Amino acid sequence: MTESARLHTRRVFFALWPPSEVLETLDALADRIAKICGGRRTRRESLHMTLVFVGAVTQEQLDRLLAIGGLIQGGAFAMNIDRLGYWPHNRIAWAGCSEMPSCQRRLYDSLSANLHGQGFQLEKRPFVPHITLARKARCGDLPILEQPIRWSAAEFALVESLPQPAERQYLSLASWPLRTAVDKKICKEC
Ligand code: 2AM
Numbered sequence: 001m002t003e004s005a006r007l008h009t010r011r012v013f014f015a016l017w018p019p020s021e022v023l024e025t026l027d028a029l030a031d032r033i034a035k036i037c038g039g040r041r042t043r044r045e046s047l048h049m050t051l052v053f054v055g056a057v058t059q060e061q062l063d064r065l066l067a068i069g070g071l072i073q074g075g076a077f078a079m080n081i082d083r084l085g086y087w088p089h090n091r092i093a094w095a096g097c098s099e100m101p102s103c104q105r106r107l108y109d110s111l112s113a114n115l116h117g118q119g120f121q122l123e124k125r126p127f128v129p130h131i132t133l134a135r136k137a138r139c140g141d142l143p144i145l146e147q148p149i150r151w152s153a154a155e156f157a158l159v160e161s162l163p164q165p166a167e168r169q170y171l172s173l174a175s176w177p178l179r180t181a182v183d184k185k186i187c188k189e190c
Helices: 002-009 019-036 059-072 102-117
Strands: 011-015 050-057 077-081 083-085 091-098 130-137 147-153 155-162 169-177
Touching: 011 059, 019 091, 019 130, 019 147, 050 059, 050 102, 050 130, 059 102, 059 155, 059 169, 077 102
Parallel strands: none
Antiparallel strands: 011 050, 011 155, 077 147, 083 091, 091 130, 155 169
């Protein structure tokens, strides 16, 4: 990347935004976890689940990402957010699923394959779908989620991470529907 291109990069990722009723529950959960673990809770409007983190891209690459998003034939799926976790290395407290729905795995695989095919370098770490609830947290034992949070994913989005004075802000650049089994014979099991 040239110096001029580097100066004009934008930091982006593919993600799922929670539907309003799920957002409500995650918002309350983020409050609860920050009270237990300290740190800075994720703002309500920033609660999301990353599908694939892409990183800094040029305008030309951004255009290619938008084209890739439109090509993906993903199936709608439902997740059970049923566990809380803590990563000591980056001090993130999060919520996630014990089991990843097969449609989510396929969506991730399909996005990754298309991105690789277009020359994007992706994370080598295994994909751990999660919602960051608090940063700079210090968690000991985490509570058990009494009731799983059922999240029906009907679309995915390309999101830009914008640096703000206090905290990064996430802005949806485009979103695409995930089809239901009725629309198309894909992911009937989800
Ligand atoms: P995090 O919440 O666990 O930090 C925007 O930064 C989104 O992309 C967040 O969901 C963040 O996960 C994720 N993200 C940031 N850097 C990443 C990286 N290098 N690899 C994977 N995901 C990343």
